[in-house]
Structure formats: structure tokens, C-alpha cells
Amino acid sequence: MSALERFDRVTGRFTEVVAGVPDWAAPAPVEGWTAADVVGHLVDWLPGLLAADDVVLAVERTGDPAHDWARHTTAVRALLASPRAAEPFTHPHLGTLPLADAVDRFWTTDVFLHTWDLAAASGQDAGLDQAECAQLLAGMEPMDEVLRASGQYGPEVEVPADAPAVDRLMGFVGRDPAWRPAPRTA
Numbered sequence: 576m577s578a579l580e581r582f583d584r585v586t587g588r589f590t591e592v593v594a595g596v597p598d599w600a601a602p603a604p605v606e607g608w609t610a611a612d613v614v615g616h617l618v619d620w621l622p623g624l625l626a627a628d629d630v631v632l633a634v635e636r637t638g639d640p641a642h643d644w645a646r647h648t649t650a651v652r653a654l655l656a657s658p659r660a661a662e663p664f665t666h667p668h669l670g671t672l673p674l675a676d677a678v679d680r681f682w683t684t685d686v687f688l689h690t691w692d693l694a695a696a697s698g699q700d701a702g703l704d705q706a707e708c709a710q711l712l713a714g715m716e717p718m719d720e721v722l723r724a725s726g727q728y729g730p731e732v733e734v735p736a737d738a739p740a741v742d743r744l745m746g747f748v749g750r751d752p753a754w755r756p757a758p759r760t761a
Contacts, residue, residue, distance in 0.1 A: 577675075578660070578675035578676060579652070579656060579660070581679055582678070582683050585683050588703075589617075589686050590648065592694050592697065592699055594641070595699050596640070597697060598610065598697070599640050601696045601697060601756055602696060602757065604691075604692050604750050610697055613689050614693070615640065617647070617689060618634065621678070625664075628664050630659070651678065664676075687707070688748060690703060691745055692750070695755070695756070696756060701741070705741060706740070708739075709743075709744075712743055712744045715744075715747060719731075728747075729748070731749060732750060733746065734746035738752070
């Protein structure tokens with residue numbers, strides 16, 4: 576599957592979850608984040624990553640998470656469909672690889688993981704593919720120390736070894752698969 580095809584599949588699912596969010600202020604499984612913060616994170620961090628090699632992907636945020644997400648994914652898709660996608664991208668911590676591969680490995684994978692967060696915050700089913708979760712987990716487990724040292728993942732949450740792959744993956748990245756938002760009081 577190409578980076579663009581995976582982008583379309585993963586962001587398509589995330590977009591479906593975005594459309595189902597009834598309350599952008601709802602707490603998310605990431606400590607201190609709301610549903611809106613999940614989208615904001617995904618919209619904000621890719622431009623910074625790409626700027627390391629002078630790739631400009633600036634989409635001004637409007638304050639409407641669904642609108643911001645749509646505008647951002649349109650810009651990312653255009654980049655992945657452009658000739659620049661096949662060109663080398665160099666980042667001080669990632670080395671040099673084709674731009675499309677960098678976006679796929681780091682940002683599209685982050686969208687995949689945060690689909691669970693946004694779905695949990697909004698009471699939806701994340702709809703993550705169990706085989707893809709198992710494959711991602713198998714690739715991440717050997718890098719446990721590096722991932723934790725990055726500060727991007729919380730402490731691993733223990734889950735049963737026979738739990739579904741999505742639960743094992745979420746536990747690995749520091750999420751409690753049983754997390755549910757606390758009832759909000761008026």
C-alpha cells in the first residue's frame with residue numbers, strides 16, 4: 576500500500592470519527608487533553624516536522640476542529656500527491672528518507688493511534704484494524720526504550736497478553752484500553 580493510499584484510509588477513518596464528535600470539550604484519554612486537543616495536535620505538529628527540511632505546510636487554524644482537520648488533510652494529501660512526495664526529506668533525528676515515507680511512518684501512524692483517543696473521548700468505536708494494530712505493536716515493541724525516552728508515550732499500561740491487538744497497542748503507548756470519560760456535571 577502506498578503512503579497516499581494508507582493516508583486516505585487512515586485519515587478517512589479519523590474523519591468519520593471527527594464527524595461523530597458531539598462535544599469538542601469532552602476529556603480525552605491523553606492527560607489534560609480534550610477532543611479538540613487531539614485534532615489540534617495532529618494539525619499542529621506535522622508542519623513543524625516538515626519545516627526541518629524547508630517543506631512548508633501551513634494551514635491557519637480557525638478554532639473549528641472539524642474544519643481545521645478538513646483543511647489540514649487536504650493540504651497533506653496535496654503534498655503526498657505531488658512530485659515532492661518522492662523526493663528526499665532530511666530531518667536531524669530521522670535521517671533522510673522519501674518525504675512520503677516520513678509522513679506515513681510518523682504522522683499517518685500518529686493519526687491511526689489518535690483515532691482511538693478521539694473515539695474514546697466521543698463515545699465512538701475507533702474501528703481500528705486488529706491486524707494493523709498487531710503489526711504496528713510488533714514494530715514498536717523493539718523500540719520501547721527509545722519511544723519512552725522521547726516523551727511522546729506514557730508508561731505502558733498492562734493488559735492481558737490475550738487481549739485484542741488494539742487493546743495491547745493502546746496499553747503499549749500508555750493508554751488504558753478501559754478508559755471512558757468521567758460523566759460531566761453541569
